[in-house]
Amino acid sequence: MLHKTTHRKFYLFFLSSLAASICLGKFPMSVSLIGLTANFFLERDLLQKWSTIKKKKYLPIVLSGLFLVELIWLPFSEDIFIGLNVLRIKLPLLLLPIIIGSTPSLSKKELKIVVITYFAGLLVSTIWVYLVSVDLLTTTKNSGTVRDASVFMSHIRYSILLSFSIMFLIYLSIKANLNKVLSSVLLIWLGFILFKLATLTAICGLFVAILSCLPFLLKNNKNIYNKQLLTVIVIFIISAIAYLTHTVKDFYLVKNEKRSSKKESVKGEKYLNDLNDHTTENGYYLWENIAPIELEKAWNNRSNLLFRGLDHKGQMLKATIYRFLTSKGLDKDSAGLSQLSNKEIALIESGETSFIHYNNLEKRIRSFLYE
Known part of the structure; x- marks a missing residue:
């Protein structure tokens, strides 16, 4: 049996790996989850784990219950094999709350390691996505759009993940002692990749989230970085509204209001005209x-x-x-x-x-x- 300190190091390693692999697809996530689960059972000490769960008012058990909801609905699934596949995908809902909830909370140093590895994984994935988008790396997707560049997951999920990461980074920039230059460069890079993927759902979500941050920034604008960040966000909001207004206005602009009076083509075929359609x-x-x-x-x-x-x-x-x-x-x-x-x-x-x-x-x- 390994020492508790060794198990703690394994726990931190696989948890950090899981954080990094959120942006890198199913395989590294599966490996990290298997590592966490194996370490959980090899550590034994189940009484201590149960005591930790009780101190947290059984919240880990409640969260794991979300998986049981899926299990209860399995017999009602139209296709049992699809239902089993959904259970496989959502297995982390059962395991992670128990594993993390029964383990002593992370120290500030450990939490910092997990956050850093998350952004490291995110940086690797965004560089990969960019290289695919400019045809320097290949992809198996073939829709013919820039969304094919999202090789690790669906473009919508990936864009939402980018939006969350941008908001998380803004929060850390305000609350934590981050390197302001590095965090600013990373913010610009993530924004660039998000707009390159052009997923309206995620972009609109990010826009609403940034708007919701304004009151907080207005209250906490005492240091120069927060003032600069507030200025950038206000400029971004004004520019986004102006850009959207221009695009919509240009889309609906009619260059010639007069409808066609032509009846047939040069070769004599009668034209089809729907003069009531203003597309x-x-x-x-x-x-x-x-x-x-x-x-x-x-x-x-x-x-x-x-x-x-x-x-x-x-x-x-x-x-x-x-x-x-x-x-x-x-x-x-x-x-x-x-x-x-x-x-x-x-x-x-x-x-x-x-x-x-x-x-x-x-x-x-x-x-x-x-x-």
Whole structure:
């Protein structure tokens, strides 16, 4: 049997590993959890552990009960195998409250180690994600969007994790004696990666969380760093509102209010016009001057992707073609298509709906508004 000090070191090592692996995917998390569980049982001393749980008013037991809720609902699952897989994924809900709750609390020094390793793991994962996004590392995902760069978990979960980390870092910058230069650089880096992934849910959540921090910062703005941080946050909020306002205004801007009076294409096909639909693309009305038959023929002569098929992002290709032609102010017919270069044909095939190059966040906002 190992000495208590040795078990404590193992506990701290695997807990720190778990903190770092939160950002690095399932495998390192599983290894860390197995290590914590093995150390828990090898340490024995169950009476002392139970005494620690009692001192915490059985809260670890209550938290572990969340797993039992999942277990109770298992017989009602439509697919028992899916239900078992969900239980496997949520097994930490059973183990972690018991393991951590029955172990003496971390000292300030130990807590600092765990926090540092968390941010170290986060830094490694964000660098990896960035290298994937610029095609220096490969990914198995193939949606054709920047979200493929989130290789460790879904892009939404990863973006929410980044948002939480930014808020946590702001809190530590105010409350703890952090290196202000390093924390500021890390904040800028995390913000850059978050906006590169362009997940609106996480960005909106971060924006609301930052707004909620303002009263706290206003009350604690005595030292110069807090004043600087408050200034940066206010500038960020004003800039974000101005940016969003400009993007939305530009999306709904109509360059020519007058609806089309054209009846047929140059080749004689009768245009499809829905003059009651006011959807626009780059300021031009989308659902007018559409000659689908001749456009389909012209497209299939220029591309290996079928007009009625999908583009490389899995979108309806003809809708992508309509939007791209509209963004240039062209009619949706063979004459309009003939004005596109081979490079622009390739852009349509890749799923681009506009000839204007928008950044990832603008694309997400415009996609949301279009839907």
